[in-house]
Amino acid sequence: MSTATMEHAPVESTGIPNGKLGTWLFLASEVMLFATLFTSYIVLRVAAPSWPRGWDVLNVPLATLNTFILITSSVTIVMAHAKVLEKDKAGFRRYMFFTLLLSFGFLIVKSFEYASKFQHHHYPATSIFYAIYFTTTGLHGIHVIGGILFNAGLMIWGAGDGWEDPLFAGRVEYAGLYWHFVDIVWIFLFPALYLL
């Protein structure tokens, strides 16, 4: 144990860094959050006398585009982390920038979808289908915004003294874990709302 420099540092008993363990636990609670929403979706749908076909009322091509955008952004954030490990500062900035660009792209596409729903006077209160559609995708959107804020913070920190910080690589990795989670939630939401 290389704890000699840190007078108080005790044994890290599991060998997993605190931040990583904390991130996984946070994701476990997030899984419970979205699992509850999916459960509610199933219960409400099974009990409903009729349920619209997703492709009749929602825009499947736009959502497909968004799926590709999010999956690509998951790749770019992995690349950003790889560049941190390679000590390639410019590479990290490039890939983190792509990630942010794609995340904004996702939100822009999503807002076009929302806007066209509102134009046709389809609101959360319209029907139980729209209620679940707006609530789940809205909550997912908030998670995307949270990810953008965290990733942008990392980019600013990395441009300054963060790059030399021993915690930096870990933080980028945890941002990646979270971003994959946001991606996976969408991969479940997409078929559940649009294709089933």
Added chain:
Amino acid sequence: MKDHSEHGEHNGAHQDDFVGKYIFSVDHKVIGLQYLFTSMFFLLFGFTLVLLMRWQLAYPGTRIPLIGSLLPLSLAPGGVMLPSFYNSLGAMHGTIMVFLGIVPLGVGAFGNYVLPLQIGAPDMAFPRMNMMSYWSYLPGGCLMLLSFFLPGGAAQSGWTSYPPLSVINPGQTTWLIAMVFLITSSLLGSINFIVTTLNMRAQGMTLWRMPVFVWAQFVTAILLLLAFPPLEAASILQLMDRVAGTSFYIPANLVVGGKLLDHTGGGQPLLWQHLFWFLAHPEVYVLILPAMGIVAEIIANNTRKPLFGYKEIVGAMIFLGGMSFVVWAHHMFLSGMTPALSNFFLVTTMIISVPSVALLTCLVFSLHGGSIRFTVPMLFALAFLPMFGIGGLTGLPLGMPVTDIYLHDTYYVIGHFHYVVVTGTIIALMGGTYFWFPKWFGRRMSEGWGKFHFWTTLLCMNGVFMPMFIMGMAGASRRLYDPTAQLHNLTTQPMNVVSTISAILLMTAQIPFLVNFFYSIFHGEKCDSNPWHVTTLDWACPSPPPHGNFAKPPRVYRGPYEYSLPGAKADWIPQDVKEAA
């Protein structure tokens, strides 16, 4: 990825100015004390709310003495409370006691202060997150209190907030927003507790050398982590019903007060009940497990012998934690479900009573052959055993649909729940306060006044809750504003008077405790760092511990309860002592 410098945070973040030291502190001990004082305030406030209710129950329609004239006209014109105010009091009493009082005291205060010390850590794993947890709890709590004065008033649908009643009540919005704050606080805390327990242990502190209290907090944190997000999701859905006009919990064509509701309908009121109890049953174990941990510590210390069945106690706690996720619908037998489902929950409920009884049995057997010191904390721990026993055993008839359907809407349920949480958890938390007080402040509380507090409190608590079993079995309905309005309740009405008078005396009995507590902080008898001769690491550092806790990282050589070891000179050997003296 071996960045040990994750620990660097708390060493660098030490601030010396007043705000950094006492208000936005990242030190687990200061945060623990912040939780202690805040939750004590909320407990007293929640208790005051129920005293108002008890007055109405004993003497319906009469002027509330003392504070009746201070209440605004909209709540209690002429000092007599309105039915809507009674409903608010019921909802807020439950919410405040559970989410703002007991959990923050048992987990936020005791867990925060004691857990890092007991595993020999300098602080929590994420000190800043720890601070954020408190500063998310406080605004949530303040919002809950403020809701009495906001337009729409406080929530009126019980702490369970069953729709559709909750959705049509304007005060519910504030309740839901406050809950989101409290849930966030608890999530931040639980992640911190789990990582701290797993990663911050001192050298030699293996899992099987952790004190029972640490195990209890660890299991509690896992329950909080996994059970609260479903309530968060459910609360978001209910908030959508309130503010966005959705109908997640509103059935079609609902008529309220003779008017058709303008929600489109299509929702499921029962969905909320399932999601709520999926949280709220594990929540019961969140209330009781830290208390059991405290009792185990006090018993081991004051019997001067190892706990009976340490591994069995820990195993029972883990099993209890796991099982608590599959019993939730026993709260809903009366709401209705298919018999196959109710049989499933009947069986799981009977199974979960086994580890609870095992825990209690281990604690009782721990007394056997000990040389018991009847200190104030020990008195509270001893009282916990039979009182929690009554609370637990009276729960069995509620776990079976046949008996539950008769008892469910009666005072019997209130009696059962309060025996578990008041004479169980709160008794244990009071004992814990006396036990760790010397650690927190380096001084002792008065022993004589402590004993006076103990006997009066125990007597009054039983006076409040024992009549409820009798009333309940006689069929007195709970949730009634005026119990005398129904003829069949008149026979048990004198019991309500007994209960109310006991409750007022119980409040009075807390005055010596509060005086003793606050007086002793400044003027109590000074004591050394380990006045009770405890073996665990929390007593191996100065009282109160300095920033960073231990002068040098402790090393653990033995299990947590090495009392009266044959051949040893002293009757206790601390965990960090290598050779028996």
